[in-house]
Amino acid sequence: MLPLRLRLAAAVCMLAVAVVPWLAVAGTTGKVSGRVVDPAGKPLLAVNVILVGARLGAVSDESGEFSILNVPPGTYDLKASLIGRQSMTLTGLVVSADRTSKADLTLREQAVGLEEIVVTAKRPVVESDLTSTRFIVRAEEIAKLPVQDLQELVNLQAGVVDGHVRGGRTGEVQYQVNGVSVNNLYDNSAGIKLDRSLLQEVQVISGTFDAEYGQALSGVVNAVLKSGSDRFEWNAELYAGDYLFDGGRETAPGHVPGDRLVSDSFRPISTHNMQASVSGPSGLSQTTFLVSGRWFVNRDYLRGSRYFLPTDQNDFQNQILHPNGDGLTQSLGYSKEWSGLAKLTNKHWSSVTMSYEALFNAIEGRRGGHEGGGTFRWRYNPDGMKTQHTLNLVHGFDWTQRLSKNSFYNLTWRQNRVDYTDWAYEDVFDPRYDAAGAPQSDPSFENDAYIQGVDLGRFEQNTDAWIAKASATSQIHRYHLVKVGGEIQRPRVRFGAPGTLTFGTVDGREQMIRHIDEPPDYPGVYTYNPVLASAFAQDQVEWRDLTVRAGLRFEFFDARSTIPSDLANPANSIQGAPQSVPKATTNRMSFSPRVGISYPVGARAAVFFSYGHFYQLPGLGQIFGNADYSILENLQAGDVRFGVLGNPDIKPERTVQYEFGYKHAITSDLGLDFTAFYKDIRDLLGVEFVDTYAASEYARLTNVDFGNVLGLTLALDQRAVGPLSATMDYTWQVAEGNASDPRETATRAENGEDPRPRLVPLNWDQRHTLNLTFTLSNPDRYTAAAIVRVVSGQPYTPEITTGFGGGLEANSGRKPNGMLIDVRGEHFLSTRRGVRMFARVFNLFDTRIYNGFVFADTGSPDYSRTPGANRAALADPLRFYSPRRVEVGLTASGFLGGGGAK
DSSP: OOOHHHHHHHHHHHHHHHTSSOOOOTTSOEEEEEEEEOTTSOBOSSOEEEETTTTEEEEOOTTSEEEEEEEOSEEEEEEEEOTTBOOEEEEEEEEOTTOEEEOOEEOOBOOTTOOOEEEEOOOOSSOTTOOSOEEEEEHHHHTTSSOOBHHHHHTTSTTEETTEETTOOTTOEEEEETTEEOEETTTTEESSOOBGGGEEEEEEEOSSOOTTOOSOSSEEEEEEEOOOOSSOEEEEEEEEEEEOOOOOOSSSTTOOTTOOOSOOOOOTTSEEEEEEEEEEEOSSTTEEEEEEEEEEEEEOSOEEEOOSOTTOOOBTTTTBOOOOOOOOEEESSEEEEEEEEEEEEEOOSTTEEEEEEEEEEEEEEEOOTTTSTTGGGGTTOGGGSOEEEEEEEEEEEEEEEEEETTEEEEEEEEEEEEEEEEESSSSTTOHHHHHHOSOEEOTTSTTTOEEEOOOOOOEEEEEEEEEEEEEEEEEEETTEEEEEEEEEEEEEEEEEOSSEEEEEEETTEEEEEEEOSBTTTBOOEEEEOOEEEEEEEEEEEEETTEEEEEEEEEEEEEOOOEEESOTTSTTSOSTTSOOOOEEEOOOEEEEEEEEEEEEESSSSEEEEEEEEEEEEOOOHHHHHTTOOGGGGGGOOTTOOOSOEEOOTTOOOEEEEEEEEEEEEESSSSEEEEEEEEEEEEEEEEEEEEEEOTTSOEEEEEEEEEEEEEEEEEEEEEEEEETTEEEEEEEEEEEEEESOSSTTHHHHHHHTTOOOSOOOEEOTTOOOEEEEEEEEEEETTTEEEEEEEEEEOOOEEOOBSSSSTTOBOSTTOEEOOOEEEEEEEEEEEEETTTTEEEEEEEESTTOOSOSSOOOOTTTSOSSOOSOTTTTHHHHTOGGGSOOOOEEEEEEEEEEETTTOOOO
16 A cells, blocks of 8 residues: 555646546647638538548538647648538648647539649748747658757757756756656656657757646657558668778877877778668558667777786886787777667557557667766776666557547556666676776876776666656637646666775785675665656647647655754764654655747737746756765764765755747748747755764755856748758857856865855856758759857866966856867669668868867867876867768668559
8 A cells, every 4th residue: 555645646646637538648649720711711611621541530610610639740631521612632731749730721612523622731931829949850851960869959959058958957858758758767868869760750849848748947858759651661771980080190299289199090880870660550450560670889989909908917116017918909989789669559449549669779888988087098908998788668558549529538658767787897796806906007108098907986777667647638619728637657766886896904915895785885776766746737728819828737756765854963973962863755746837828910920928837856866876874973073074965855956937939930931030038947956064063064965056047049940942941040048057066066165165156157158059950952862961050168167377276266268169060961872762872971170179178277178388287188189079970871761562762
């Protein structure tokens, strides 16, 4: 039996589902609505309107109006017919998830000999019904861009800077697949990688999103995946490539500024990818399938030579080295990935759609390049580096049933599983740990490169989250589309060190000591079982030209953990002080009102305003990590040596966002979108210092950090005129706060700096961001696309002298401006077979500096005023941006049995 408080919370969360007799999942289907009239503008009653091939339709009412709900994203033909009237088909009607596609139709009187009228729909260049900033990218557009996965696509959108959406910290975005969260609750990152071949549509909502979306402060990314079709289709892609650049000198002394300092030999299959998918009828009644698989290998441009082995025994005292490696050259970082999708969809009953879907990634890799700090030091002893293994699995069932032409419900069950390990050897008792020992270097040899030993770090993390979701939609009135829903998530989160390796003296000699689950100093892998639940109600009003979206969201969190009842004596180690006992954490509940309004101010323009409150829990790895307060049993006055303690009694972080926008169709093919936004950010995770009865203090995480973001975006969308189409978006943004990282305050205190709050630019405060895309396309012949990104420098803290007190005001300096250009070209080799050859070039002009590392005393990555002290950094090529990468490949697609191209 569940605890009473959990049962009560579950009842509240499901109330919104129970109060109506229908239940629809958010963010996976769209709506088609319109009005049918005669040539004189009079409404036509009882017109039969259907989406051809989709088994969906409606009948117009006395006002000539109709609406079709639960329409999967895609491009459709809409047919209208009425006895005595000439039939009409509107082709190329685009439907997007969670959007209303307008289709107004005119039927003439039937005349002998006249055929059906066919009209091609044209998507409006300005979406006048949008009440917040939402970017929608469809499969045909994704295929033309030089991007490979979902994250690369997200980074192209206005207001996104290196994964930070509108100035927020990382981990503030809700990633969804088909309307259900796939976030890893350990750190709130995306729990699955999605290749572009799987994407039917991607929505990036960076503005004030609806109440149906939760556990996000800055944005929502919803990926709608492809489904099987009624005929057999297949596609395949094969490509290979490598980094192609001028490496320059490979040693630091006398180098020319900008040199890569690394070998530039070209290995044409260092990166290679093979992907294939097939879909069609399964042989079962009204059941289609989709199966897709991908094998991807990427080897980093930074290469090392195995001159030393981890077990080498060098004479460091006499500086006599004994290398026993074979000298083999290999990439320091690499990734090998298997990924795939399997999906079954059944429509045996006309009113019911059932589907099962499974996504997985299995990745083996070694962190290198710009992901692994200190990677360059392993260049002569690469076997001593740790290896990472990741298994991501998302699978579950969906049931959707249409109860009437105006209402339907959806039930969803999902399992999101992440298994991650990071170590050199799986077994903590592996004798190779003893033989190698800790990594060691000789200061006189190659700038402190490791020439002996193995990385002793060990970590594993597992998230197993079960999600049950019910949601509903109904067109309860001509002007009101109502959605309600609820969700319960029961994650099991495990993380920690499966054995800690240290050195100590045993029986008079130093040797390796293994600590297996010895809390509080050497905790092992702990398991946490919190509960999250939510409910929402949303009303979309479409009255004449006015669109209003208003909703309320309720969220509940029970950490199911304890904290000390008296934080001034947390470990009961202070004599004579009041005793502290474990106290249950507080159940956290929040209500989030949200509203958005859009109104046309003419035939070609519209304005919108939105406002909302947003709540999100920090990553569970942050709040539960180092949360055993018994580690403070030896705390002495004035002695802080225990790091920052976790706090499972944390409140959700909170953001209040305001947004105002203006949209204008300058011509039928050119649209302008201007948006201004402001975010007030409160209760962010930060550090507080707690005083004890013994006049000592310790640091722990709590809700004390804050910030604010002010920004403007200007976007232009030029639809295809002849072969050319283009987009431009410019973002001006100021992101300020008291700390860029939750532990920053504690770090400043440890360094003897003033830990009191102050408002400074955040590390990702990129004031100016300009994204340009250009596409040249001739159907069945060629496609060429380019992405140009121009950005201003992010902040850094300048130094005038080395040592304590040498730094100026925090983040008062600016890194150099940067520009990146990526291109993609595609040429049809066989139109009949759908065979195309393509080439992609990332970082076309081999940009060296793009908001990366700079020396604090110069603001440049090329040189330092103290080269002696920074000799290792000057020799490290990782201070530069990743070099130019070239890929060449083939794609093919067609219909099985038909042979023709898609």
